[in-house]
């Protein structure tokens with residue numbers, strides 16, 4: 164039996180000295196006659212596989228003195244999924260709170276697991292949008308691999324999800340489903356007509372009259388002649404507001420139904436189907452939310468969660484911006500509507516919304532889906548600011564030089580001029596940038612440009628040194644996530 168594994172079993176791993184830099188004792192796993200242990204070597208993380216049996220035989224790796232050293236490859240992950248089902252993603256349904264913990268780097272999930280383990284909420288560790296994949300140059304295979312190996316590393320057996328996030332195109336939906344994603348977030352923003360919001364009442368009336376009479380009378384009968392009855396929700400339709408909402412959302416509702424019928428109903432496995440109408444210029448009124456939800460139920464579309472565009476601003480990486488009293492009033496109705504139609508309210512751009520987390524936990528009775536992603540990237544940047552000031556300064560300057568380019572991907576109201584010039588900040592003060600909203604958003608939305616930046620010789624401008632710094636500071640990064648994501652959970656009442 165491998166001496167290292169014996170040392171782990173005996174709790175004496177620290178006495179073990181070899182080329183192994185770190186042993187992940189929580190990863191020690193027995194599958195029949197095969198024993199697995201994850202370690203980090205100078206060549207990165209590897210699996211030590213000892214014993215015999217099918218898993219030993221199937222894992223690809225070099226055998227030395229009867230022991231196998233298996234790389235953390237995609238192929239080995241698929242094999243591990245077969246023998247250890249908890250390392251594959253699962254759907255969760257509507258009866259448990261869930262948190263999207265998107266990991267753009269592929270190294271945050273261990274810290275996320277350490278944070279969420281034992282709490283009344285489950286992690287969607289493998290959450291990335293197609294936008295994030297494009298900006299980081301990763302694939303959905305990479306995203307699933309990283310999450311599964313983190314689950315193995317941490318010995319986490321409570322289950323995790325995989326969310327194909329903000330999917331707009333059928334080929335992306337097919338890609339995510341083919342790989343076994345267990346949650347689909349359908350982004351309907353391109354089917355929502357945002358031009359209506361800026362039209363006059365007369366223009367709206369004229370455009371509405373162009374709709375088929377049967378469609379108009381059906382909506383009018385259902386929402387003007389019948390008063391919606393949703394306990395806890397304040398809903399009042401006017402003829403003008405109904406015309407506007409029909410014009411804004413009717414095509415999107417048809418899109419939702421079409422995707423549901425083509426991809427969700429036909430599946431032989433459970434998938435959490437989320438409707439995202441949050442990334443639009445038009446805030447979702449409670450009346451509009453009810454209309455969309457009621458139409459979906461009427462068409463037999465069953466959803467896991469709905470992400471409305473709340474009043475105010477849910478911008479990237481910073482707290483809520485807006486009238487919290489109005490947010491609370493509307494949140495009460497949104498949450499009541501979700502309960503009425505038996506799905507969860509989903510909070511997108513959920514990172515750092517500390518001022519409204521208690522309200523969200525309260526009005527959803529702790530049953531919500533909240534999505535985060537960029538905030539753990541900023542925790543990684545914080546580590547770099549602490550331990551590698553030279554790299555941080557280079558990244559910060561590059562972000563300043565390319566910020567406008569990044570605003571094409573994310574809506575932010577960052578005031579670049581308010582960010583303290585690097586020349587005025589000492590190395591010791593660099594981490595303070597992560598406490599300032601404008602600097603947070605600067606680094607937040609430029610993540611893709613920074614990670615994919617190349618030098619003239621084709622080498623990576625920042626990424627290699629960035630990832631090496633984070634590898635060297637693995638425990639510091641995990642501690643930062645436990646603190647920061649832990650604060651999210653605490654304020655959400657978890």
Ligand SMILES: O=C(O)[C@@H](O)[C@H](O)[C@H](O)C(=O)CO
Pocket residue numbers: 265291292294295328329510511512513514534535536537
């Ligand atoms: O950046 C993205 O594309 C995603 O992280 C997206 O913003 C996600 O849906 C989210 O809301 C994370 O906070």
